[in-house]
Amino acid sequence: MSNSESILIVEDDELILKTLEFRLKKENYKISIAKNGLEAKKILLENPPKLMITDLMLPFINGRELIQIAKNECNPPIKVIVLSASSQENVILDAFKIGADDFVSKPFSPIELSIRVKRFLSV
Amino acid sequence: MNVFTLHISILIWGLIQSVSGQNVADKKFHIVGKNENFFRISLKYNFKQTALLTFNPQIKHPESIEVGDTVWLSKREHNPIKTTSKQVTKSEVLAEPKDIQPSKAVINTFDTPSQHDLDIPLFNHPDPITNWVLKLDAFFVLITGITIIIIFVSRITKNRVAVRKKRLIEHYEEIISSFLFSDENVQDSHYLQRFTQKSVAKTGFQKTILAHLLSKIHDNFLGDSQLLIERMYHEHELEKMALKNLHSIRWSNRAKAANISGKMNVKEAIPTLKVLVSDRNRQVRIQAIIALIRLRNDKPLSFLSGIRFELTDWEQVQILKALERYNTNEIHLEASHFETELATVLGLVIRIAIQFNKTESSSTILSFLRHANTTVRMRVLSACKSLTYIESVDILKTYFDEAAIHEKIQIIDVISVLITEDDGFFLNIFENEELDESLRLAAAKGLANVSNGYAHMELINKEEMSIQSKLSKHVLDWRL
Numbered sequence: 001m002s003n004s005e006s007i008l009i010v011e012d013d014e015l016i017l018k019t020l021e022f023r024l025k026k027e028n029y030k031i032s033i034a035k036n037g038l039e040a041k042k043i044l045l046e047n048p049p050k051l052m053i054t055d056l057m058l059p060f061i062n063g064r065e066l067i068q069i070a071k072n073e074c075n076p077p078i079k080v081i082v083l084s085a086s087s088q089e090n091v092i093l094d095a096f097k098i099g100a101d102d103f104v105s106k107p108f109s110p111i112e113l114s115i116r117v118k119r120f121l122s123v
Numbered sequence: 124m125n126v127f128t129l130h131i132s133i134l135i136w137g138l139i140q141s142v143s144g145q146n147v148a149d150k151k152f153h154i155v156g157k158n159e160n161f162f163r164i165s166l167k168y169n170f171k172q173t174a175l176l177t178f179n180p181q182i183k184h185p186e187s188i189e190v191g192d193t194v195w196l197s198k199r200e201h202n203p204i205k206t207t208s209k210q211v212t213k214s215e216v217l218a219e220p221k222d223i224q225p226s227k228a229v230i231n232t233f234d235t236p237s238q239h240d241l242d243i244p245l246f247n248h249p250d251p252i253t254n255w256v257l258k259l260d261a262f263f264v265l266i267t268g269i270t271i272i273i274i275f276v277s278r279i280t281k282n283r284v285a286v287r288k289k290r291l292i293e294h295y296e297e298i299i300s301s302f303l304f305s306d307e308n309v310q311d312s313h314y315l316q317r318f319t320q321k322s323v324a325k326t327g328f329q330k331t332i333l334a335h336l337l338s339k340i341h342d343n344f345l346g347d348s349q350l351l352i353e354r355m356y357h358e359h360e361l362e363k364m365a366l367k368n369l370h371s372i373r374w375s376n377r378a379k380a381a382n383i384s385g386k387m388n389v390k391e392a393i394p395t396l397k398v399l400v401s402d403r404n405r406q407v408r409i410q411a412i413i414a415l416i417r418l419r420n421d422k423p424l425s426f427l428s429g430i431r432f433e434l435t436d437w438e439q440v441q442i443l444k445a446l447e448r449y450n451t452n453e454i455h456l457e458a459s460h461f462e463t464e465l466a467t468v469l470g471l472v473i474r475i476a477i478q479f480n481k482t483e484s485s486s487t488i489l490s491f492l493r494h495a496n497t498t499v500r501m502r503v504l505s506a507c508k509s510l511t512y513i514e515s516v517d518i519l520k521t522y523f524d525e526a527a528i529h530e531k532i533q534i535i536d537v538i539s540v541l542i543t544e545d546d547g548f549f550l551n552i553f554e555n556e557e558l559d560e561s562l563r564l565a566a567a568k569g570l571a572n573v574s575n576g577y578a579h580m581e582l583i584n585k586e587e588m589s590i591q592s593k594l595s596k597h598v599l600d601w602r603l
Contacts, residue, residue, distance in 0.1 A: 018300045
């Protein structure tokens with residue numbers, strides 16, 4: 001299978017970041033990673049990916065702001081999957097309201113996330 | 124580093140000072156030199172002249188001491204030494220004053236102290252306070268120096284451990300990621316063996332880090348990945364460490380061990396966890412309870428029988444959350460047959476029962492109200508208040524006739540919180556003149572809380588009752 005779609009993973013937990021990177025690299029996606037909001041913003045503006053998987057609670061710039069950048073400042077707008085420990089209804093609704101395309105609550109199934117990614121990138 | 128150098132300098136200076144101070148303190152006598160008089164000698168050795176004179180009864184006229192005379196610096200109780208000044212000629216001393224060596228002079232030229240004299244303790248010092256200050260000075264400087272050295276060494280060690288830890292974490296992260304999402308058949312028994320071989324964890328340090336990482340990633344994943352992490356944990360026999368830590372003196376170790384035992388499905392931990400539900404530390408207790416719920420113990424609520432303390436609201440919420448998340452099956456059945464005299468636990472059991480099955484809970488509550496002691500009954504009634512389930516009202520009304528007067532007041536209070544409109548329950552109590560005044564007063568308060576209570580105000584005003592004015596005031600206070 002060959003796939004060269006680029007994905008940005010923004011996650012401050014290094015272990016989750018590494019496992020996700022490993023999982024998605026196996027499916028031949030081109031992966032860039034950011035451990036905080038600032039790094040992510042830089043990548044979004046300089047080298048925009050096709051999809052961003054982001055946590056909401058991040059150092060320097062939070063996930064909410066990143067979603068807004070991905071949707072308003074990037075052309076074409078970047079698809080966003082939010083990966084958050086919060087499963088509260090208001091948090092999920094707020095994420096969708098500001099433009100998130102999907103919401104995955106932690107704990108999550110890596111296989112399920114992979115399927116969701118595939119669905120977005122195949123559109 | 125500059126601070127460190129400064130401290131070392133202070134240390135060395137202090138040691139020199141203390142050593143030199145000791146020499147002065149040790150000196151037993153002084154040979155009068157050129158340009159010295161009795162006053163100067165007393166200053167030099169920090170004595171009062173009168174004190175120095177008491178050590179030298181042979182000196183009758185201190186102003187007339189001569190070069191070469193001996194001045195004793197400590198009291199001599201036996202064999203007072205005769206002055207030897209006459210044995211050294213003035214010219215001899217004047218000729219080479221710098222060459223005079225006090226010790227040699229005593230031994231070779233003067234009448235030397237007898238062996239008995241030499242046995243006198245050296246520290247028979249006239250000023251013990253100065254002596255102690257010097258000793259303390261040296262001691263504190265020494266302690267400061269040692270402390271600084273310890274801090275310095277521990278900082279270096281800490282940095283080294285941090286570097287080692289970071290490398291180890293990176294190493295384990297790589298291995299865990301690669302083994303979690305490998306293409307190989309994870310059911311193959313050799314697969315986990317290869318994981319164990321690659322992620323060597325033999326020392327306690329390595330095992331702690333690996334266990335922490337596996338636990339962290341376990342929190343984030345679901346499904347097969349989670350099961351695989353549990354298998355990785357057991358393959359490394361990390362559960363042995365958790366079982367050992369359940370008995371640790373430190374509460375944080377016990378809490379962590381309880382947490383990971385529940386997470387990683389360590390069934391062997393169940394007996395110890397049942398003991399830990401009564402631990403003196405709140406965190407340990409709650410982690411043990413959650414672990415027991417996660418381990419799907421034979422009966423999910425059986426751990427409650429081990430509790431010997433009052434559960435706080437926070438603990439009750441944690442238990443409910445854990446039950447909701449990890450185990451909800453058939454809990455109401457268990458709750459209805461639960462036996463304990465601990466009021467808070469009973470309240471919790473009722474909450475659990477109601478949360479999972481309302482019908483079953485009605486009989487549970489009635490059962491508790493009819494069979495438990497007074498304290499428990501009052502707790503059960505309070506618990507009903509916090510439930511805000513309208514079904515509780517019927518149960519409470521059913522029990523009302525059987526209840527004692529103080530319970531009836533409590534029931535009226537609970538019902539007034541649960542309902543918005545009175546169906547005549549409060550009004551009937553209020554209008555019944557045969558009833559106790561306090562009960563009618565409670566009913567009046569209840570009426571004040573409900574939306575149609577105001578309509579009964581006129582009735583209150585029309586009635587000619589001893590408590591009329593009191594009731595009206597209460598009702599009005601409430602309404603306003």
